[in-house]
Every structure is written in C-alpha cells, then in structure tokens.
Amino acid sequence: MFNETAWLTVPQAIRARRSIRHYLPDPIPTEQLTELLDLTLEAPSSWNVQARSVVVVSGQEGRDGLAWATGGQPHPQEAPVTLVFVASSQAWREDLSDIYGTARENGAWNDQFIAGFSQASLDFHQDLEERELLREYAIKDAVIAATYAMITAASMGLATSPMNGWDEGKVKKVIGIEDRDDLHIAMLLPVGRAAEERRHPGRRPLPQNAFDGRYGYGFTPGLTASPASTASATASSAHPDTAAAR
Amino acid sequence: MFNETAWLTVPQAIRARRSIRHYLPDPIPTEQLTELLDLTLEAPSSWNVQARSVVVVSGQEGRDGLAWATGGQPHPQEAPVTLVFVASSQAWREDLSDIYGTARENGAWNDQFIAGFSQASLDFHQDLEERELLREYAIKDAVIAATYAMITAASMGLATSPMNGWDEGKVKKVIGIEDRDDLHIAMLLPVGRAAEERRHPGRRPLPQNAFDGRYGYGFTPGLTASPASTASATASSAHPDTAAAR
Numbered sequence: 357m358f359n360e361t362a363w364l365t366v367p368q369a370i371r372a373r374r375s376i377r378h379y380l381p382d383p384i385p386t387e388q389l390t391e392l393l394d395l396t397l398e399a400p401s402s403w404n405v406q407a408r409s410v411v412v413v414s415g416q417e418g419r420d421g422l423a424w425a426t427g428g429q430p431h432p433q434e435a436p437v438t439l440v441f442v443a444s445s446q447a448w449r450e451d452l453s454d455i456y457g458t459a460r461e462n463g464a465w466n467d468q469f470i471a472g473f474s475q476a477s478l479d480f481h482q483d484l485e486e487r488e489l490l491r492e493y494a495i496k497d498a499v500i501a502a503t504y505a506m507i508t509a510a511s512m513g514l515a516t517s518p519m520n521g522w523d524e525g526k527v528k529k530v531i532g533i534e535d536r537d538d539l540h541i542a543m544l545l546p547v548g549r550a551a552e553e554r555r556h557p558g559r560r561p562l563p564q565n566a567f568d569g570r571y572g573y574g575f576t577p578g579l580t581a582s583p584a585s586t587a588s589a590t591a592s593s594a595h596p597d598t599a600a601a602r
Numbered sequence: 603m604f605n606e607t608a609w610l611t612v613p614q615a616i617r618a619r620r621s622i623r624h625y626l627p628d629p630i631p632t633e634q635l636t637e638l639l640d641l642t643l644e645a646p647s648s649w650n651v652q653a654r655s656v657v658v659v660s661g662q663e664g665r666d667g668l669a670w671a672t673g674g675q676p677h678p679q680e681a682p683v684t685l686v687f688v689a690s691s692q693a694w695r696e697d698l699s700d701i702y703g704t705a706r707e708n709g710a711w712n713d714q715f716i717a718g719f720s721q722a723s724l725d726f727h728q729d730l731e732e733r734e735l736l737r738e739y740a741i742k743d744a745v746i747a748a749t750y751a752m753i754t755a756a757s758m759g760l761a762t763s764p765m766n767g768w769d770e771g772k773v774k775k776v777i778g779i780e781d782r783d784d785l786h787i788a789m790l791l792p793v794g795r796a797a798e799e800r801r802h803p804g805r806r807p808l809p810q811n812a813f814d815g816r817y818g819y820g821f822t823p824g825l826t827a828s829p830a831s832t833a834s835a836t837a838s839s840a841h842p843d844t845a846a847a848r
Contacts, residue, residue, distance in 0.1 A: 418815050
C-alpha cells in the first residue's frame with residue numbers, strides 16, 4: 357500500500373480532476389494499479405451483490421480493440437490502461453453465500469439478518485425485473501464503482517476520462533462477452549499520466565442544479581440545512597420557473 | 603470553505619465509508635452543506651450538459667414525504683438532510699449557450715471547438731434517443747454526482763446511505779415533479795451524523811471482480827499494467843469459468 361497521507365484529500369482530488377484525452381505511454385506501476393482496483397471495488401452496491409466488475413485492458417490487442425469500439429478516439433489508444441466497467445443484471449440470482457459468509461465472519465451481519473436480507477434482496481430484484489429495471493440498477497452500481505476509480509486515480513495524480521462514446525456490442529467483443537445478454541457496458545475509463553493540460557470548462561451556478569426541498573427552487577446558502585426549516589419555497593428562493601426551465 | 607487539509611484523503615474516505623441507517627438529529631452546518639453540494643456538482647457529466655441535479659430535502663414535510671416514498675425506512679426520517687438525485691433525459695435539447703459561454707470565458711473551449719462539440723453532442727443524443735437510452739445515460743450522470751456526494755461526505759466525517767428502495771412516482775411527488783416525464787430519480791442519499799456503528803460486510807476477493815484483459819480472467823497483481831504485456835489470458839490467470847460463474 358502507498359503512503360496514503362501523501363494522497364490528495366477528497367476536495368483536492370475532485371477539484372484537480374479534468375477529463376483528459378491525451379496520455380503519456382508510461383505504464384502504471386502494478387502496485388499502484390492494484391491499489392486503484394482495490395479501492396474501486398470498495399464501492400458500495402445494491403444489496404452488496406457486487407453486480408459490477410472491471411476489466412483492465414492494457415495490451416496492444418485490447419487497446420486496438422477499444423480504438424475500434426470507440427470510433428478511433430485517441431484516449432483508449434494512448435492510455436496505458438483502460439478500465440471497462442461491466443454491469444451484471446442477473447447476478448442477484450446466483451449463489452451469494454460467499455458474500456453472506458464474509459459479512460458473517462466480519463461480524464457485520466448475523467444469521468437472522470442474513471435470512472431476512474437475502475429474501476428481501478430477491479423480492480427487490482424480482483420487482484425490478486417486472487418493471488424492466490434490472491439493467492438500469494446494475495448500471496448504477498457499475499457507475500458508482502467507475503466514479504470511485506475516477507476520484508481515486510485523481511488522488512494518485514493519475515488522469516482519467518469517463519467515456520460514453522462507444523459501441524456496446526464492440527466493447528463486449530473486445531473483452532470476450534459478446535454472447536452474454538446478462539452483461540452490460542456501463543463506462544470506459546482510460547487511466548494514465550496526462551500528456552495535455554485541460555482547463556476547467558466550468559459548471560452552472562449552484563442554485564441552477566441544487567434545489568431546496570422542491571425541484572426548481574434554487575438552493576441558497578443560509579436558508580436551509582436545519583431539520584426545523586420547512587422544505588417548501590420561501591420568499592428568498594428562486595422562482596421555480598427560473599431554474600427549472602434551464 | 604473549510605480547511606481542506608483537515609479532510610480525509612480519498613483512500614481514507616473510501617475505507618471509512620459505511621452505509622448508515624440511523625442518524626443523530628444534529629443539523630448539517632450551512633457552510634458544510636454548501637461545500638458538499640458544490641463538490642457534488644463538480645462531477646463530470648456527458649458532454650458537460652449537467653443533466654443532473656440534487657434536491658436537498660430537510661424540512662419535516664419533506665422528510666415525512668420521503669418516509670412515505672421509501673416504505674417507512676428510518677434513514678430519510680432521521681437524517682437531517684436527504685439528497686435526491688434527479689436525472690434529466692431531455693436537457694440536451696435545451697439552450698446550453700450559458701454552458702458554452704462559461705467554458706469560453708474559462709479559456710477551456712474556443713468557438714471552433716464549441717461549434718463541433720455542440721453538433722456532436724446533438725448527434726450523440728439523437729442516437730441515444732433512437733436506441734431508447736436517454737434515461738439510462740442521464741441516470742449515469744446523476745449517479746456520478748451521487749457518488750461524488752458520498753465520498754465528499756465521508757471525507758467530512760458525515761455518514762450517508764445510498765438508497766435504491768423507493769417508489770419513483772412518490773419521490774417525484776415529494777419534490778414536486780410528478781408531472782415531469784423528462785425527469786427521473788436516480789438515487790436517494792440521506793446525510794448526517796451517524797447514530798450507529800457499522801462493520802464492513804466485506805467485498806469479494808479482487809480477482810473475482812477485476813479481470814485482466816478479458817472478462818472472467820482474474821486480475822493477478824504483478825502480471826499486467828504494462829502496455830507491453832498482452833491482454834489475453836496467461837497461464838497464471840484464473841480460468842475464466844472460475845470467476846465468471848460467480
């Protein structure tokens with residue numbers, strides 16, 4: 357493990373991160389990559405089913421494949437590693453006894469909790485299946501893990517670029533799951549040393565995307581955050597139409 | 603802004619975070635909540651459209667509403683604040699000139715880049731629309747922001763619990779968007795001071811969810827990470843069936 361006190365704090369990492377399209381060819385040291393993957397898979401997941409995984413693509417063949425799958429974009433070709441985040445929409449049906457066993461050994465869950473929890477998890481997923489939301493919920497878990505990877509990499513001084521621009525069937529072929537209807541691609545994340553500097557394109561002002569109690573009522577620092585305050589609009593909040601129309 | 607050097611590093615925050623169901627009633631100081639929201643909305647989004655927002659629910663009426671929408675679960679009732687992450691699947695159609703203007707002012711994007719970028723964004727989203735993926739992609743952006751909030755809160759010593767167990771229609775009603783088909787609920791995140799301790803239930807061993815080049819080939823530290831290495835299986839990698847069957 358690295359000297360963690362030398363890593364960036366969370367706000368430092370968040371403010372330092374930019375989406376980088378050009379990378380130096382320097383490989384990522386194995387110890388650092390392992391720590392990155394380990395922290396990535398610390399990400400929480402729905403019912404702790406861990407229905408998401410990460411494929412480390414670093415060889416020439418894999419990088420050529422991802423270049424093909426992303427329409428020739430530079431970052432998966434240049435970056436020494438691209439992480440492919442895979443979501444499994446059927447993992448909840450599988451044998452999860454190892455997950456429950458680990459939680460029991462860790463003193464986190466007891467037998468009674470596991471009995472109720474495992475049944476509730478089944479019921480929850482069957483309901484998702486009826487509502488055709490299994491893919492969406494698995495993708496959400498994979499995106500949480502991808503975001504862990506993004507922030508962890510930034511904390512280590514490594515650049516990344518979250519990518520949505522790819523052909524799902526081609527990416528699946530590159531990592532060998534073209535015949536798996538139960539597996540879905542959530543995100544690609546090239547990782548490496550930046551070969552360019554990027555300025556922050558900026559974000560909209562806080563009250564346009566942070567709201568106070570009701571959608572469209574711009575959050576104004578100083579008027580909320582106490583349980584005693586009401587969640588409904590106040591005279592000082594922006595009129596809903598102002599922000600909601602953006 | 604807080605003294606950021608006092609905040610946890612990224613690995614410290616990730617390892618400290620547990621999903622917490624019981625909260626002290628202590629309000630979150632406004633300055634801290636504002637910083638949390640600001641860092642949350644630093645999250646990257648597809649084409650920087652920022653098609654995700656967060657509704658801060660803290661009043662009694664809103665908390666009662668979320669208790670109703672989550673089937674009476676304790677955390678949204680007890681936590682002083684619950685963040686509701688909203689995804690907008692139609693934001694890409696709206697006027698984004700303020701976003702482009704900010705990026706131009708920041709020296710991040712020039713006019714030529716903006717012209718190509720804005721057209722490519724339209725093409726990308728029209729393709730998503732044809733493939734009925736607009737909701738999924740907006741949800742992904744909202745989940746990235748929710749994960750930023752989770753890790754930032756942990757770094758501040760605040761507890762959270764990412765929640766998927768809610769009725770989407772009821773949550774939309776609580777935040778006043780029951781008539782908006784273009785807005786979707788991605789996640790609920792109660793935030794506050796923990797009133798319980800939780801042990802780590804654990805995660806599966808790394809090679810079961812981190813793979814080397816191809817899905818199912820367990821990642822083994824020391825055998826990968828160099829561009830010169832091949833992405834295909836080696837004799838030392840786990841047989842794909844071993845991990846893929848889990």
